[in-house]
Amino acid sequence: MEIEDSNEPHSTLQCRRQLSNGIVLQIDNDGGFICPSKQTFEPIFAPSSNNNRPSSSRRNHNLTIDNLLGQAVIVAARGDTTNAIQILHEVIRQDPRKADGYLQLAEVYEDQDDIIKSFEYRLLGCLVSPKTSANEWDITGDLALAVDRLEDAAACFTKASRVDRKNWTYYEKRIKVYERLGMITEVMKTKLMAAQFVDCEKENFDFEWLQQLITETSNHFYDHADAGRMLYALRIIVQRSKQYGKEYGSQLEALTNSYLESQDYHRTVQCILGFCEGIRAIDDKGNTVYEVLEDYSIKPYPFAAQIIQFEMSDTFPTSMICRLIVCFLSIDMVFPAKLLIDVLLIRPVDTTVIDSYILIAESLLHKNADEEGLTYTHKLLSEAPNLAAVWFLQGCFHHNLKNLDDSLFSYYKTLELQDDHIDARINISSILQFRGDLKAALDILHDYNLDKCTHLPDERLLIQQVDIFKEQKNKKQYACVIRMILVPYFYELLKQQESILIGQKRKKSQFCSSLRRLAYQKIDKSPFKAFVKRLGVATEMSQNVFRSLTSRELFDYTVKLVEALWEEENYTEMFHVLCFAALHKQIPEINFEALEQLLILSSSRSKNFDFAFEIIRSGIKQMVFYTKDLAKLPKATLSIGFVVAQYQNDAILKFFHRVAELNPDNSNFVMLSANASLVTGYYKSALCKYIFLSNLSFFFL
Structure with missing residues (x-):
């Protein structure tokens, strides 16, 4: 499981860079490079492809390329850099996807103290090869810093940290570049990734260093209301605490509860099965359905095999059983949920997590599992008889099974414990209405909100x-x-x-x-x-x-x-x-x-003036262009004038000008157009229309 580097659609990291040889690179939101496919890596020559060549031809071609590379080294060693550059250009022309040509060109330009070209060709060499090492990306990033290409440097260190996720050096350099760019959010995202992946033992970092790093990022994401990354930071502290043998029970409770509240049932299941010990899901062949990976995620998920049994220790938390049941019911894995309900019913009721018990009953009700719901609520009420919510749910199960007398008993028991339970009163009224007792059905709801x-x-x-x-x-x-x-x-x-x-x-x-x-x-x-x-x-x-x-x-x-x-x-x-x-x-x-x-x-x-304008405009259009019934037009123009006095935009002003041009004899439309011109500062246009209206009035007088 990995956090995204960025999900901001307009991140300041996104930029375009034209290299000195004409190639345009773009740095995307994730800190990676994009080279448009229609460009070549050497604009002077047309690139060729050897994908369709026979194997013998490819061997000869590779031998030719190697000979040219060797010749370029010899020529450059003699000091003839001009010919060496020409030879390397020929290498790139013949095989533009081979990194060696770019890297040797970078070395030649570096010997000539042309750091910018050296950086650009080294960057291209790293880009064309999918096997570029983290160290090569790191060197390229250092060169980018030397020529003050901060965005490019950040992208290079990002690539390095993706190749070698456990090396703190690449994250540290990336953080420093982002700090120079003033991109604090990117700094925090990088620190969060470092907290997840860095090999602390190799880097000689202790748990307190990790804790401080995660706390800093959590506070930042809390201040910026980024709930997703706050949860991710919480998951990382749970993961690292488990790796270091530290206590993480309260953090895991908070994490799984947050996932459940956001209805992220799949992630809740993976989190519980990955981090909690003392539980195994078994298939029909006796094999474990999933395996826990190094980062405590589980694989495969969704499960490839059917779960037919759970092996569970007595120390496995009851709260986690409840959450697993709710999740399995919510993602339509009913059989595993019923297996866990059987396990749960054997245990004594844990009143400290009674809300989780109630959530299971509600999930069973939504799944129309009425028989199982009755058994479940009966067990709860036998040990905790003062739970109004459970009595109500038991009444719902009876109600669905048409056991109306039993459901009435449960609903009335609910009201004994909680008199203002409005849902119980509504259900009682429905049963009384069904039985023809209309007065009692109304009385049960009387004076209740x-x-x-x-x-x-x-x-x-x-x-x-x-x-x-x-x-x-x-x-x-x-x-x-x-x-x-x-x-x-x-x-x-x-x-x-x-x-x-x-x-x-x-x-x-x-x-x-x-x-x-x-x-x-x-x-x-x-x-x-x-x-x-x-x-x-x-x-x-x-x-x-x-x-x-x-x-x-x-x-x-x-x-x-x-x-x-x-x-x-x-x-x-x-x-x-x-x-x-x-x-x-x-x-x-x-x-x-x-x-x-x-x-x-x-x-x-x-104050929804945009809607008011649209509905009046639609009515005016209907009157003027279709029905030709202008009796209500003065009232409509008066209404639209009121709306425009409160709210204006370009579409409204254009509408007034257009309708005035189409109906120049209509003084109402001309007046609206004149007012629109006055509002927008077109005083000459407004004055002309006002003069026209005054002359029109004088003519009729």
Whole structure:
């Protein structure tokens, strides 16, 4: 496992370098050289290839090249450098991929004290050979420093450190160059790589030196909010601690927990199996499924053979068993997960990691492993009976298996331990609704905040609650319930994103594809979208979806939510709700004109002026070029004037000028164009248009 040298798309390390012989090299973000394939290494001559020659011809060709190289050495020794250079140019012409010609040219130029050419030909010699040693790259880097080519020097030392990863000297030189360039992030990345690969015993470094190096890089990446490299630094300290025989249990716990929280299940599995002792995965032939490498990664991964058994010592941490089970369930390796669950159930419950136990039960619920989930939760509750979350999950398993009485018992037990457990109340209300006890189903949810629920109550109950909260004038819960009613319908939009964005414009709708894309961009990272997605996914997984609303009813509930948000002055969510409504297949067909006006209002109030401009512009275009119905044009121009007073860009100004040119008799458009010219500083143009408007007004008078 290796950290990337750089992942910055615009790193200052990236540069182009034209050598004195005309060849252009580019240093990429990883500190390596790129030589464009269409160039030759000697622009004076055309390169030739000997790949297609017969073997005897290749032997003769190689012999010729060797003779020329020997002749060049003799001629150069006699002091005839001009002829020696010509001979070496001929060598390069005949075999441009042979490094010896470049390296001898570099030596000739070095003898002539032409350090720049010596460096450039040595650099080319290193580049053309895949077998260039770390020492040769190091020498080339030193030459680059001598001619003050710092970027080239950094790239050379990078190459050297990749060839010989355990040599601290190359990292040290690379760090010093980056420090001279002021590239602190690259310095820290190099130090982190050195901490991982350097042979400390050979370099006579102790563990404290390593610890200080990693701490320094970790602090830097923490300050720059680079979570990925912070985790990598943590992995390196675990790796080095294990190599030195130091204690690393707490760091490994933190590392695996961080991977698990970020849902990086594959890396969590590799980390646990690589670093933890006392566990072996066995295949059907009795062989170990994986081997642990020098850096404590495992190979092969994914596993090439099926795991049929785990051999585990009693000292293997229970927390790691729990994390392995969650990971295996999440990556669809159900059988190994069940093997580990059997091992876990034999052990006494470790209450210090009870959250990990609960996470296993939740994973079993998501996998619809209801029988296994019941067995598992029964074991937990037999030793830790006061866990409300486990009682709730046991109720969910019973519920899925249609054991409604048992599920009600578990849900009520959950409420005894945690009265405000809203998900348990929702599930109880669903069962009571199913049994026809509507009053009890409503009472169980009465006066409880539904904002924290993880799945939706029955739609019929929600519809009943809308009227109840309206009568009680409970505005917060009123809006919350309407949100939940709309979730399943709006969640369909998220599953049909592509068809929504490229769909054809509907007859009653002016919502063209560009507006649909802009609307989707606006809701993309909104809290309302996250709310819809969270509850929509959970409800779909539980297969508890009941949709009975007609298009008209859906529109009415959308308007009710918009009114509630308007009263709360929550204009941003109001705008996002209306974007969802405008993207819906059915809602715009009911009353697009009202929806359009609400969108203009909400986008202006929420300061999404670019969207407000686009929807007004679309309406003006429709009126002027297609319907020719100009009755609403004054109102539209007044609205767009308000938007432009708050927000301008080049596209808006160009639109005003273009529409004024196409409609020179329309004073509204000319006025907008004049105002746009005034805003951008084109005062002469603005003055001419204002004079034109004044003359036009005088003419009509």
